[in-house]
Amino acid sequence: NAGVTQTPKFQVLKTGQSMTLQCAQDMNHNSMYWYRQDPGMGLRLIYYSASEGTTDKGEVPNGYNVSRLNKREFSLRLESAAPSQTSVYFCAFSGSSNQPQHFGDGTRLSIL
Amino acid sequence: AQTVTQSQPEMSVQEAETVTLSCTYDTSESNYYLFWYKQPPSRQMILVIRQEAYKQQNATENRFSVNFQKAAKSFSLKISDSQLGDTAMYFCAFFPPYNNNDMRFGAGTRLTVKP
Numbered sequence: 716n717a718g719v720t721q722t723p724k725f726q727v728l729k730t731g732q733s734m735t736l737q738c739a740q741d742m743n744h745n746s747m748y749w750y751r752q753d754p755g756m757g758l759r760l761i762y763y764s765a766s767e768g769t770t771d772k773g774e775v776p777n778g779y780n781v782s783r784l785n786k787r788e789f790s791l792r793l794e795s796a797a798p799s800q801t802s803v804y805f806c807a808f809s810g811s812s813n814q815p816q817h818f819g820d821g822t823r824l825s826i827l
Numbered sequence: 828a829q830t831v832t833q834s835q836p837e838m839s840v841q842e843a844e845t846v847t848l849s850c851t852y853d854t855s856e857s858n859y860y861l862f863w864y865k866q867p868p869s870r871q872m873i874l875v876i877r878q879e880a881y882k883q884q885n886a887t888e889n890r891f892s893v894n895f896q897k898a899a900k901s902f903s904l905k906i907s908d909s910q911l912g913d914t915a916m917y918f919c920a921f922f923p924p925y926n927n928n929d930m931r932f933g934a935g936t937r938l939t940v941k942p
Contacts, residue, residue: 755935756934757831757833757918757932757933757934757935758872758920758932759932760927760928760930763927763928771927772928773930774928774931803870805872813922813924815862815874815877816874817874818871818872820871
């Protein structure tokens, strides 16, 4: 997707392992978001960042940490992966909270 | 907390016909934004259309239009002249302007356009 790079695209982890999902946008926008998508539940907000250096919890933050290193990058970390965190993860960005969000291509994460 | 309900898990339509996807939401806010996103099998999330709650006029983007009924808290999407490329999951989304934590997506409607 134009403007946002999300890595990796696929990952398989064992329970208890840790990993970081990376997201970078090149549109110089302030707001960035992390979602998870599960069957039958749409997208649910994990964390968001309204600007560099600030982060806030969304609807389902438990088990995750985030870091807004600079204006471009917003990473999502699973410290000790659990099977319940098997999902597709999307990063998104927008100019502000009332503007449409633009999404990355998603990461399919499986935890065994 | 806000909720968004898409009551039609699956729908199908013949090519060139019109289909309407329903979405209702629950909020006590008076100012907010509503969106429809499309997710084709490629998994990309693509913005279809946007509606601002303070605007009475229904938004339109080419073959896509909405019927926004603020009092009824309803936000349906009409797709005219359906095309095979419209086959996708469609998500309705509610965005409050000042509290990102209250953003909500519906569970989605899987639309299949048949030739």
